[in-house]
Amino acid sequence: MLPRRCTASAAAGQTGSSDSDLDEFIMRCLSCEEQYDMMDSGTCRECYQEANEAEEELRLEIDDLKSKVSFLTLSSPTLNPSTADIVLVPVDDSDATPIPAHKHVLVSRSPVFNAMLENDMEERRSGTIKISDVSHDTLRAFVNYLYTAEAPLDNQMACNLLVLGEKYQVKHLKTYCEKYLIAKMNWNRAIANYAFAYQYNCKQLRSASLAVILDKMDSLTQNEYYAELVDTNPRLVVEIYETYIGKQLNTAGTF
């Protein structure tokens, strides 16, 4: 069947086209309500309605999940330490107050704490977990994350927490910090992030850093972290050059 509006238009076309004739070929988008012609057509009406329903369902699912997250979030143990049955102590910070926590939470969040507290180890007997190479602030943010899945991040805190996430196998925290570092990536940080990602086994951060480095190879040797990386981990520098040359050869091969 010929569409009704187009039929009218085709007839009008026989006597020469005017502005009002052209209107016959124009549709109005059900979403933005702007006019468009056939060349700019997107979906049929049925798919538009189905997409609307699907979006509504996704939004309902998001509301459900947000409410579940809010329900499952625990209050920070530092707000109410009276029920705590263990403390964490940053051993390099002798003035720091011990951070209260709950064995059940630590065990649920980290396979390392699980092994430590389920077996009859020193930490279980003493009720104290000593953690080295960490400041009081970082350790408090780490413990808090285990209760809330949230942490106030800047670049340094994201790196510090990622290290703890790796050490205690808290994958969710590692991913959380990795995403932050990727979002804040720039040329100045790319080499440092690349070396850091290698050290702490962060696949996505490593590949995001490498992409930024390869995009600006002509400035590589001027990057403030370049000389340091050559000293500390020359193999990683070699890998950058190898990947770059490999890409060049691949691109040349396509012509």
Next chain:
Amino acid sequence: MLPRRCTASAAAGQTGSSDSDLDEFIMRCLSCEEQYDMMDSGTCRECYQEANEAEEELRLEIDDLKSKVSFLTLSSPTLNPSTADIVLVPVDDSDATPIPAHKHVLVSRSPVFNAMLENDMEERRSGTIKISDVSHDTLRAFVNYLYTAEAPLDNQMACNLLVLGEKYQVKHLKTYCEKYLIAKMNWNRAIANYAFAYQYNCKQLRSASLAVILDKMDSLTQNEYYAELVDTNPRLVVEIYETYIGKQLNTAGTF
């Protein structure tokens, strides 16, 4: 500008239309890939692409939230009771094993447990919370829900847990059970659900039950729970009739 394909079609229209001419007025939906004409048009190309991107973002948000829910879910305290610092006991079931739990979790999930355990009340001192009018199975499912935000429901369990959700002000559990009861609503259950919703202050369940009742008013007096409701809560029956008559008058008023 006249759309290119339509121009060709308008020209073809002058010499009579054939099947191939008609093709000129047909577009192909970018979503389902089926053909459609202008009368069935939905969105422009730009809105289709934007909707696709928006959907992708919603799906990523869902993935993030699901991973957060999974991280925040605690293991059930019955699986590993050694760190529990309180037990819940169903007082009407003398043979039942006490159910282990953690004060910190109870306090985080329920304002009632919070008041009970933060103040120097009997439950805090004894480490035992006695709960009446509940079976061991229901209480175990209740405690488990506080750790996992999940419960295996049937109609009876949904009602039992909703009662505990109301008593201990665990709103998330109440909504969870209410949604289940609404999803499983039918004519046989509508009056019982209506009375139950009234008793436990469930606005959505009450309105969903009432809608089912009003849809089948001619069978109301035959419903197995009708006579019981007239006996136990005649005011609720009056409310059904008042709503029905009110709707009839409103409908009549629109003609």
